[in-house]
Amino acid sequence: MKRVFVTVGTTSFDDLIERVTSPEAVQELKARGYQHLVLQVGQGSILPDSDSCHELTLEAFRFKDSIAENIKCADLVISHAGAGSCLETLGAGKPLLVVVNDKLMDNHQLELARQLHQNSHLLYCTPSTLTETLKTMGLAVLSSFLPGQPKHFADFLDRALGVQ
Amino acid sequence: MHNAFALRSNWSKRVSVVAIMAVLLGLFTGFCFTVICVIVRLLIVIRSGSKCKPGEKGPVCVLIVAGSGGHTTEILRLMESLSQSYSPRHYIIADTDKMSEDKIRTFENSKKDTGSKGQFTIQRIPRSREVRQSWSSSVISTLNALLYAVPLVFRLRPDMVLCNGPGTCVPLCAAGLLLGLLGLKRVLLVYVESICRVESLSLSGKILYHISDYFFVQWSTLKDKYPKSIYLGRIV
Numbered sequence: 001m002k003r004v005f006v007t008v009g010t011t012s013f014d015d016l017i018e019r020v021t022s023p024e025a026v027q028e029l030k031a032r033g034y035q036h037l038v039l040q041v042g043q044g045s046i047l048p049d050s051d052s053c054h055e056l057t058l059e060a061f062r063f064k065d066s067i068a069e070n071i072k073c074a075d076l077v078i079s080h081a082g083a084g085s086c087l088e089t090l091g092a093g094k095p096l097l098v099v100v101n102d103k104l105m106d107n108h109q110l111e112l113a114r115q116l117h118q119n120s121h122l123l124y125c126t127p128s129t130l131t132e133t134l135k136t137m138g139l140a141v142l143s144s145f146l147p148g149q150p151k152h153f154a155d156f157l158d159r160a161l162g163v164q
Numbered sequence: 165m166h167n168a169f170a171l172r173s174n175w176s177k178r179v180s181v182v183a184i185m186a187v188l189l190g191l192f193t194g195f196c197f198t199v200i201c202v203i204v205r206l207l208i209v210i211r212s213g214s215k216c217k218p219g220e221k222g223p224v225c226v227l228i229v230a231g232s233g234g235h236t237t238e239i240l241r242l243m244e245s246l247s248q249s250y251s252p253r254h255y256i257i258a259d260t261d262k263m264s265e266d267k268i269r270t271f272e273n274s275k276k277d278t279g280s281k282g283q284f285t286i287q288r289i290p291r292s293r294e295v296r297q298s299w300s301s302s303v304i305s306t307l308n309a310l311l312y313a314v315p316l317v318f319r320l321r322p323d324m325v326l327c328n329g330p331g332t333c334v335p336l337c338a339a340g341l342l343l344g345l346l347g348l349k350r351v352l353l354v355y356v357e358s359i360c361r362v363e364s365l366s367l368s369g370k371i372l373y374h375i376s377d378y379f380f381v382q383w384s385t386l387k388d389k390y391p392k393s394i395y396l397g398r399i400v
Contacts, residue, residue, distance in 0.1 A: 010233075083234055083358075083359065083360040084233065084234050084237065087359070108360065108361075108364070109360060111360065111361065111362040111363050111364070112359065112360045112362055114362070115362045115383065147398075148241070148359070148382070148397070148398035148399050148400045149396075149397065149398065149399055150241050150242050150244060150245035150399050150400060151245050152396040152397065152399055153242055153245060153356070153380065153396060153399040154242075154245035154246050154247070156378075156394070156396060157246070157354070157378070158219065158247070158249075160214075160217075160378060161217055161218055161219040161224060161323075161324070161352070162217030162218070162219040162220040163219030163224060163247070163249045163250075164219065164220075164249070
């Protein structure tokens, strides 16, 4: 069963939740073979009912200690532009579609999402272009994300500090 | 008689004025001299970083600044890569931080399992600045954090402070610098800018760029903008 996991981290992002559960977006997801939609809504005011959607099986919750399991089971992750969510998803090797909250002012988190998009690690859209993106997205072009190398840091520091 | 009295009081008035001015001038000169000495001393201390090699004498005592959320996750990724030569490890977290302590304990306990010896402590100080706090109140809360940071750093005497951007790190690095300024101990300041920072430095980064001994950035755009930084690619 193909699953989509939607996450907004610790923020509230009603626009995304509204758009992704709209009939048009749900149609697109169904057309692509997704059958299960899980929503992590954070502090948002919209918490959809599990029987509010007839086309897909829906599950919604606010917070969990860890969304690692949800990410692991997902075939597609749709996320806000938070660094933690992005890096956790890419680290798990899952296709990622980042939805930018254009109502947030001076959002420095965008820098990372933009850079990762430039390096073709994720796809990028806004709530208003979500449905269109779901229709036309090509997940196969996404290049895999190599994890960071803290060892380079350790080696450098050992040399600089004279650690034996 | 009246004239003589008037003359004498005039004269003593002039003497007092001159005396006061002499004292003020003396104080002012002394103050300027002290400031110049402090600046020169500061420059000497800052430039001495590369000669400081605490690893040669034995284990390196580290003071680790854990900010909230992503900051703690990133700093623990860095700590994971460091060998057991980095011990004891003192983690400093903000008093209002609820999540970091658990993450740190889980991390340190997993290290114990791999046979890695070395102690660690967790200490709390007041938070320097909440997200989006105004500039003026941030100055006050940072100074307040400094009042805690200075005695803490003076007591722990770390070889190195490791931080990655939360406001909490500014007073702790300032305290480390003070320790060096006073000739008590040369504390190395190691700063790793968060992976979220691609095009611009965080406020802490901008402040600490000039006084850090080792300043790491994780994207080449920042290396171009800040030439004294160290770029080793993504390290978290």
